[in-house]
Amino acid sequence: MSSTALTNKHTGKATEGTRLGWVDYARGLAILLVIFRHTMVGLRRSGIMVSDNLYYIQEFLLNVRMPVFFILSGVFLGRTLQKRSLRSIAANKTANLLYPYLVWSVILITFQIVLSNYTNSQRSWTDYKYILYQPRELDHMWYLLALFNTTMLFLVCYNALKRQPLLHFILAVVLYYFHYLVYDYSLVSDIMYNYVFLVFGVYMYERIARMENLDLKKLGLLFIITVPVFIAGQLFWLNHINDHYQPLRTIYLLPFLAIIFVASLVYYLVSRILYELQVAKFLAWIGKYSLYIYIVHVFVIAMVRVGFVKFLHIENQYVLILSSLVLGIIIPVLFHKLLVKLNIKYLFSFNKSGK
Numbered sequence: 001m002s003s004t005a006l007t008n009k010h011t012g013k014a015t016e017g018t019r020l021g022w023v024d025y026a027r028g029l030a031i032l033l034v035i036f037r038h039t040m041v042g043l044r045r046s047g048i049m050v051s052d053n054l055y056y057i058q059e060f061l062l063n064v065r066m067p068v069f070f071i072l073s074g075v076f077l078g079r080t081l082q083k084r085s086l087r088s089i090a091a092n093k094t095a096n097l098l099y100p101y102l103v104w105s106v107i108l109i110t111f112q113i114v115l116s117n118y119t120n121s122q123r124s125w126t127d128y129k130y131i132l133y134q135p136r137e138l139d140h141m142w143y144l145l146a147l148f149n150t151t152m153l154f155l156v157c158y159n160a161l162k163r164q165p166l167l168h169f170i171l172a173v174v175l176y177y178f179h180y181l182v183y184d185y186s187l188v189s190d191i192m193y194n195y196v197f198l199v200f201g202v203y204m205y206e207r208i209a210r211m212e213n214l215d216l217k218k219l220g221l222l223f224i225i226t227v228p229v230f231i232a233g234q235l236f237w238l239n240h241i242n243d244h245y246q247p248l249r250t251i252y253l254l255p256f257l258a259i260i261f262v263a264s265l266v267y268y269l270v271s272r273i274l275y276e277l278q279v280a281k282f283l284a285w286i287g288k289y290s291l292y293i294y295i296v297h298v299f300v301i302a303m304v305r306v307g308f309v310k311f312l313h314i315e316n317q318y319v320l321i322l323s324s325l326v327l328g329i330i331i332p333v334l335f336h337k338l339l340v341k342l343n344i345k346y347l348f349s350f351n352k353s354g355k
Contacts, residue, residue, distance in 0.1 A: 020209070025271040025272075028290065031294060048305075063263065077089070147194075176193055293328070
C-alpha cells in the first residue's frame with residue numbers, strides 16, 4: 001500500500017502514512033516466541049531432552065503470545081475501518097485468512113499422513129473433517145480461522161451496535177468469560193476467547209496512534225513502572241492456570257484478562273523502545289513476513305528435527321533450537337519469495353495480487 005512518507009519528530013525516522021513502525025517489531029518478536037514454543041513442544045514430544053529452564057521461558061509468556069496477534073490485528077482493523085467499507089474488509093479477510101486456512105490445513109494434514117513415521121502427529125484421512133469444526137486439532141492453523149471468525153463477528157457487531165465501543169467491549173468480555181462452557185468445541189471457543197483482544201485493538205487504535213508522540217524517556221519510565229506488575233501477574237497466572245476451569249474457580253478468568261492486558265502493554269513498550277532505538281532490526285524484517293512464517297514454520301521445524309535427529313544423529317538441544325529458530329524464519333521467507341518470482345500467487349491468497 002503506497003502512502004505519503006512522514007517523519008517522526010522525535011526520532012527522525014520515516015514512516016508511511018499512518019503506519020505504526022513498531023508493529024513490525026511486535027510481530028517479529030511474537031513470531032519468534034511462536035517458533036520457540038513449537039520447537040520446544042516438538043522436541044519434548046519426540047523424547048529429546050529439553051532444559052526445564054528453557055521450557056519455562058516459553059511457558060512464562062504463553063498467555064500473551066497469541067492475544068498480541070489479535071490485538072495487533074485489531075489495531076490495523078481499526079485503521080482500515082476509517083478507509084474501507086465493511087464489505088470490502090470482509091472480502092479481503094476471506095481471501096487472506098479463510099482461504100489460506102483451508103489450503104494449508106489440507107496441506108498440513110496430508111504432510112503429516114504421508115510422513116507419519118517421522119512426525120509427532122498420528123493422522124488419518126478422517127482428520128480432514130477437523131478443518132470444518134475443530135481447528136484446534138490442526139496444530140497452529142487454528143489461528144487463521146479464529147482471526148477470520150473474530151473479524152467477521154466484529155464487522156457484524158460493529159454495524160449492529162452503531163459503533164458503541166463500551167457496549168461492544170462489554171459484550172466481548174462476556175464472551176471471553178463464558179468461553180469455558182464450550183471449551184471442547186474450538187470452532188466456537190476460539191472466537192469467544194479471542195474476540196475481546198481484537199475488539200480491544202480496534203478501539204485502542206486512535207489512542208495508540210496518539211502515543212506515537214511519546215519520547216524514549218517516557219517509554220522507558222512506563223516500562224520500569226509496569227515490569228514489576230507484569231512479572232507478578234505472570235507468576236500469578238502460572239500458579240493458577242490449571243485451576244481456572246475447575247468449578248467455582250472460573251473467577252480467575254477476569255484477573256487473567258487483566259494480566260494479559262498488562263503483559264500486552266509491556267510487549268508494546270518493548271516493541272516501541274526497540275523501534276525508537278533502531279536496534280534488533282531483524283525483528284522488523286521478520287514481522288513483515290509474519291503471516292508466511294507463521295503458516296510454514298511448523299513444516300520447517302519438523303523437517304529440521306527429523307533431519308538432525310534421525311539422519312544426522314544430533315540431539316543437542318541448543319543446536320536443534322537455534323537451527324529451528326533460524327531456518328523456521330529464513331526458509332518460509334525464501335519459499336514465499338520463490339512463489340512470487342514464479343508468479344504462483346494462490347497458495348497464500350486468492351486476491352489477484354496474491355497478497
